[in-house]
Amino acid sequence: MTILKQKTVRPHQRPDRFLFQYICPMPNLSIWEKESFYAPQDTLIVGAGLMGLWSALELKKKNDALRITLIERNTTPLGASTRNAGFACFGSPTELIHDAATMGTDAMLEIVEMRYKGIEKIKAHFPDTAIGFELCGGYECINKNYLHWDALNDKIDWLNCLLKDITGNTKSFEQSDEKLAAMGLQGFDALIENSSEAALHSGKLVQALTQKVQAAGIRILYGIEITAWEKQHSHILIQTNKHINLTAQQVLFCTNAFTNTLLPELNIMPARGQVIVTSPINGLALKGTFHFDEGFYYWRNLGNRVLIGGARNTAFEEEKTIDLSGSLVVKNALVSFLQEHLHPKYEYSIENHWSGIMGFTADKTPLVAKVSEGVFAAIACNGMGVALTPVIAEKVARLLSEQF
Numbered sequence: 478m479t480i481l482k483q484k485t486v487r488p489h490q491r492p493d494r495f496l497f498q499y500i501c502p503m504p505n506l507s508i509w510e511k512e513s514f515y516a517p518q519d520t521l522i523v524g525a526g527l528m529g530l531w532s533a534l535e536l537k538k539k540n541d542a543l544r545i546t547l548i549e550r551n552t553t554p555l556g557a558s559t560r561n562a563g564f565a566c567f568g569s570p571t572e573l574i575h576d577a578a579t580m581g582t583d584a585m586l587e588i589v590e591m592r593y594k595g596i597e598k599i600k601a602h603f604p605d606t607a608i609g610f611e612l613c614g615g616y617e618c619i620n621k622n623y624l625h626w627d628a629l630n631d632k633i634d635w636l637n638c639l640l641k642d643i644t645g646n647t648k649s650f651e652q653s654d655e656k657l658a659a660m661g662l663q664g665f666d667a668l669i670e671n672s673s674e675a676a677l678h679s680g681k682l683v684q685a686l687t688q689k690v691q692a693a694g695i696r697i698l699y700g701i702e703i704t705a706w707e708k709q710h711s712h713i714l715i716q717t718n719k720h721i722n723l724t725a726q727q728v729l730f731c732t733n734a735f736t737n738t739l740l741p742e743l744n745i746m747p748a749r750g751q752v753i754v755t756s757p758i759n760g761l762a763l764k765g766t767f768h769f770d771e772g773f774y775y776w777r778n779l780g781n782r783v784l785i786g787g788a789r790n791t792a793f794e795e796e797k798t799i800d801l802s803g804s805l806v807v808k809n810a811l812v813s814f815l816q817e818h819l820h821p822k823y824e825y826s827i828e829n830h831w832s833g834i835m836g837f838t839a840d841k842t843p844l845v846a847k848v849s850e851g852v853f854a855a856i857a858c859n860g861m862g863v864a865l866t867p868v869i870a871e872k873v874a875r876l877l878s879e880q881f
């Protein structure tokens with residue numbers, strides 16, 4: 478007689494349980510959960526990147542009684558804040574000259590001032606070691622084919638004069654061409670130095686800020702995505718991919734490049750930015766943050782490695798995406814740029830390659846807006862949010878607290 482052996486299926490392996498977990502991710506909420514984690518809030522903030530975190534902190538500072546919850550769809554923020562280059566900078570000369578021409582001198586200065594104050598605020602909130610803050614100086618490399626090359630000295634004097642009231646420094650920018658060779662750089666004709674700029678560790682900054690936000694009594698729910706929102710009588714109803722509905726008096730969207738599905742009318746344009754990092758390089762003399770070509774290329778030292786990002790202008794259309802997978806075209810452009818401009822005596826390999834997504838507005842200025850009754854957005858630091866978000870958050874907090 479043949480005995481057929483039946484395969485035992487343990488309860489946790491049963492297909493029906495598998496289906497239950499993935500098709501219906503959350504069972505009915507208990508009354509305890511409804512009255513604690515998912516209780517109605519005064520303010521719900523969507524997106525726990527730098528914009529959402531700084532906004533939550535500022536709002537709580539304005540009104541400690543507010544019940545605030547941040548909602549983040551990933552296990553850690555995933556967009557720009559932990560994927561950037563960690564430049565704490567307030568603008569390279571060619572970028573500022575370009576911005577003054579396109580948005581007007583006053584608007585350009587307003588953004589410079591916000592960025593300068595933002596860096597000061599980051600320094601005041603965290604010890605340098607907690608966020609890897611280094612006052613290493615910022616530099617811009619410029620070549621003779623630059624549009625305003627012949628008038629460069631006059632333009633620098635003009636900028637120094639304008640920035641004096643913001644930085645308190647009569648020479649925010651100084652020419653220091655002799656440092657090019659000393660730092661192992663080649664293939665550039667001029668170097669402009671800004672000694673007030675710094676570099677930091679983007680992961681440590683977001684982590685330290687998150688701890689500060691939680692310590693202030695603000696709840697953060699990770700791994701839950703907002704899929705839709707709707708204005709109801711006295712509150713906003715938020716739907717999520719976990720089939721848990723949340724309600725709040727007001728909702729603030731800090732969803733940056735990912736805003737279009739929830740607020741298409743804001744017309745935020747995504748722009749992917751890619752970064753590579755070399756292996757440790759023996760004897761690397763490069764120190765500081767560097768820009769070239771109106772910021773389309775940027776690089777810095779990371780200890781004795783080089784981090785370089787940008788080259789978006791080599792594939793503009795392809796990079797208008799929220800796809801984080803990156804591309805070989807841009808990666809190769811970054812590798813070539815490094816080979817061309819870092820002295821050949823250095824030996825290295827490329828050890829890291831990642832991408833992040835920025836959000837851009839049409840006029841390149843950050844957007845803080847009331848979208849409709851109780852619904853707000855703080856979005857699009859246009860590729861420079863490290864220094865901008867701490868200050869924009871103050872504006873956000875003023876706007877939102879008008880409702881209470």
Ligand SMILES: Cc1cc2nc3c(=O)[nH]c(=O)nc-3n(C[C@H](O)[C@H](O)[C@H](O)COP(=O)(O)OP(=O)(O)OC[C@H]3O[C@@H](n4cnc5c(N)ncnc54)[C@H](O)[C@@H]3O)c2cc1C
Nearest residue numbers: 524526527528555556557558561564703750833861862863
């Ligand atoms: C490659 C790169 C380099 C950069 N370098 C610098 C630099 O050196 N210096 C500088 O100042 N700036 C730099 N930036 C820009 C800077 O990082 C951003 O301006 C800033 O981080 C924007 O922060 P944010 O919070 O607005 O956006 P994000 O950090 O993108 O945060 C948005 C968050 O919203 C969440 N989210 C989106 N939709 C939903 C939803 N439906 N439900 C729940 N959560 C949602 C996302 O998961 C994300 O975590 C760089 C950006 C990139 C990509």
